[in-house]
Amino acid sequence: MDIRSVGVVGAGQMGNGIAHVFALAGYDVILTDVNESALKNAIDIIDRNIERQVSRGKVSAEDKAAAMARITTTMTLADVGPTDMIIEAATERETVKQAIFEDLLPHLKPHTILTSNTSSISITRLASRTDRPEKFMGFHFMNPVPVMQLVELIRGIATDQETWDAMHEVVRKLGKTAASAEDFPAFIVNRILMPMINEAVYTLYEGVGSVQSIDQSLKLGANHPMGPLELADFIGLDTCLAIMNVLHDGLADTKYRPCPLLTKYVEAGWLGRKTQRGFYDYRGETPVPTR
Numbered sequence: 670m671d672i673r674s675v676g677v678v679g680a681g682q683m684g685n686g687i688a689h690v691f692a693l694a695g696y697d698v699i700l701t702d703v704n705e706s707a708l709k710n711a712i713d714i715i716d717r718n719i720e721r722q723v724s725r726g727k728v729s730a731e732d733k734a735a736a737m738a739r740i741t742t743t744m745t746l747a748d749v750g751p752t753d754m755i756i757e758a759a760t761e762r763e764t765v766k767q768a769i770f771e772d773l774l775p776h777l778k779p780h781t782i783l784t785s786n787t788s789s790i791s792i793t794r795l796a797s798r799t800d801r802p803e804k805f806m807g808f809h810f811m812n813p814v815p816v817m818q819l820v821e822l823i824r825g826i827a828t829d830q831e832t833w834d835a836m837h838e839v840v841r842k843l844g845k846t847a848a849s850a851e852d853f854p855a856f857i858v859n860r861i862l863m864p865m866i867n868e869a870v871y872t873l874y875e876g877v878g879s880v881q882s883i884d885q886s887l888k889l890g891a892n893h894p895m896g897p898l899e900l901a902d903f904i905g906l907d908t909c910l911a912i913m914n915v916l917h918d919g920l921a922d923t924k925y926r927p928c929p930l931l932t933k934y935v936e937a938g939w940l941g942r943k944t945q946r947g948f949y950d951y952r953g954e955t956p957v958p959t960r
């Protein structure tokens with residue numbers, strides 16, 4: 670199966686990174702979003718991020734120009750239908766993702782492979798709402814996409830071997846490394862990472878430590894490159910909460926109960942870096958803890 674063109678649905682922090690790495694690897698990319706300014710921002714961010722790679726000597730100016738020329742944007746979801754592979758990277762909400770796949774169906778080529786970059790939602794359930802569950806998989810990038818080496822490949826119950834092999838080959842062509850995960854809530858990375866972040870929020874909620882002392886403890890005490898609260902802000906607190914809810918509902922175990930303080934931040938619209946406020950306030954020169 671020869672994959673040449675890729676449709677990316679959702680041009681947020683993951684969508685722009687996904688478009689970036691596919692375009693640099695030589696794929697034609699068409700990026701769509703319901704929000705016009707997200708599309709414009711995405712192109713600016715991709716341009717800036719590839720320029721940084723040029724200034725470090727990792728990418729040539731010619732390769733950058735070619736990559737930028739391979740990316741087109743559209744507000745019309747149907748335009749991404751006739752591609753070889755689609756990666757859905759919209760907001761982490763099952764109804765949103767289901768509606769996207771349903772709306773895409775009439776516009777797909779018979780061979781188009783559907784994938785979702787979901788952090789936690791059942792691949793099997795998303796696939797079952799399409800006309801091609803055997804050509805449906807989880808293709809889960811890590812954030813920031815251009816920097817992180819891993820792609821988690823998640824097999825739905827109906828995913829066929831040909832689709833799996835084709836996606837494995839795409840990961841190889843992107844210069845990344847695949848890890849296989851079975852389709853259970855939050856797969857591997859977030860099944861382990863997100864309860865740790867949620868526990869860090871409980872530690873803050875119960876007054877065991879301040880934002881600063883919690884992050885410092887994990888950085889200096891466990892050699893983590895980022896503290897858990899700093900990382901939560903980086904991921905997006907809405908995404909963190911959505912993943913905890915999927916773990917809680919999907920595994921029916923109270924150990925995955927989302928911390929009420931995490932819910933409160935999301936209710937306030939303090940979603941982390943993307944809204945400039947979360948466990949830290951990013952509006953000034955340096956991030957300032959908000960608690």
Ligand code: NAD
Pocket residue numbers: 678679680681682683684701702703704707758759760761762765769786787788789809810811812903904905908943
């Ligand atoms: P984000 O909030 O930065 O971006 C989501 C984008 O989706 C927004 O631009 C929004 O306008 C768009 N969108 C919403 N509904 C849409 C629709 N119907 N059609 C097209 N676009 C639509 O979120 P993100 O952090 O980029 O996350 C996107 C996906 O990637 C989620 O499924 C998330 O779980 C997953 N993910 C996130 C991370 C992370 O660290 N943030 C890591 C891995 C995977």
